[in-house]
Amino acid sequence: MRLRQTVALVCLLAAGAARPAWAQTSGSTTMTGTVLTAITVTGSDLRFGNLLSTQTKRVAAAAGGRFILTMAASAPVTIAYVLPASLGPNVSLGAWDLRSNTINDPATGSTVVVGSTSGSFTASTATGTLYLWIGATVTTSSAAIGSYSRPITLTVTYN
Amino acid sequence: MVMRAVVPLLLLLPASRGAAQTLQVTGIRGVAFGPMLPGTSAVVSRTDGSRSAQFDIKGTGSGRVVQLQFTLPAALSGPGGAVVPLSYASADAGFSALQSIASQTAFDPRSPYTATLATNGRGSVFLGCTAQPAAGQAPGNYTATLTLTVTYFP
């Protein structure tokens, strides 16, 4: 009797051992990333091309230099500009024309009043994109032959 | 007399029961996208030594065959419930019996993969991934859990 029980127990153990042992395990890690808010400001040059030694030429804002600001929607930014009054002896600039819009269409944009060669305005767009166009009138008065260039400085301040 | 009958029977039990089934998977690092810009996809290659995910496998025996299966997160989760979708390409995972990021066999992390561990019972798995923050993605830190399940084949 005792032997029969013992043999039965051993047979049970053997039966259990006969199944294949599927070892399985898992490991985990954490994936990470940080989303940053960015601001992009790009600008293209304002070109008047070739002029006569004495000539007045106007480039309207729509055909002039263009700035594009891309930022978080409704981000608080202040835009300041510094415009050169002249490009050298007998080459003067004036009648600045500055327009802004939240879409790439100067015709429907708003005029930014330019009272002097420097100024600033606050801009915040629901879309996060702002376009600026700039034009001006250049006047040469017996200007010497040569190349005349000065920078327009646009400062975008994120508040 | 009982013992004399039992001992030989006990000796017949398969010697493999429990002895060589140790299997260990360690997550060394997860995919680290680092700084991401809204509207710009961030891609991490499985061969990137600092940003790709790595799991090290340690088993017993020589040249054991294992099945590798990822539980891949669909997105990173961030502030206020915001998510950054993730996507995986067919060669975004790699296995190396040498545990070398420079020597991998590529495989599709979206499907189970059968690999052979080295003679020392080890291997490593690497993973790359692409994150796609939206243009208006909320700024902040995003995380997700990546899991690798390794199964011995008999």
Add this chain to the structure above:
Amino acid sequence: MTRYAALLAALALPAPLLAQGVLIAPTVVFIDARTRTASLMIVNPNEQAAEIEVGTLFAYPVTDSTGQLVLRTVEAPDSTLPSAAAWVKPFPRRMSLAPHAQQTVRLLVTPPPSLADGEYWSRIVVTARGGQLPLSAGADTGGVRVGLSVEVRTIIPLLYRKGRQTGGIVVSALRAQRQGDSLVVRAHVERTGTAAALGTARGELIDSTGTSRAVFSAPVTAYYSVDPRFTFPLDSVPPGRYRLRLEISPGRQDLAADAIVPFSAVRDSVTVLLP
């Protein structure tokens, strides 16, 4: 007067516009006294190389009489001002970025050893310039060639925090006045905590039946005090008597929540008569 005042074509053929500019992230840098470092990502998004320069200055936003934000710059801040500009060193300071190239700029803060707990401010100035402006597209036949190049400066805030900070604001002098098809709202917002208040203002115009007729939401930043200007569109709002409700709460859509020092939201309201 030159002898070569020749008659030339007034315009050269249009040439591809050269663009200068930069992408900067993040837009606000927060540095903790425990780490004392942060990184700035700078990307050249254009097809031309750009010369980039990174500098610092001390400045903080205030409002002018019209409610417009302007940056008040202090060239030589004394010890009474919480300036971190002198301690913040960017590496590298100058770089030339190829088209679509990216550069990480490390910002290292080395404050004075005896610095008291508090929040200290600086501004990071990133200047981007393109190459020489080619002023003529065709053969040089003389004449006066004129053009204006572009220099883009981007100024972002940097806030250095040592120790635990507190947040708080008070709002007063809430008023509103119709200007054309808009309702212009003004208020005085003053910081009372140790950290700059970075929040969002939400306004609502309620009619006599309790119905909301117009809303606005705009970021508000108070380093010291500001008198911001908010605007309600009044396209569909008829003349009458309304209640203007204003609430300023911590947090901004463009900033990570864990970077904000929280403060209790403040509310105020005023009666508005729309003619």
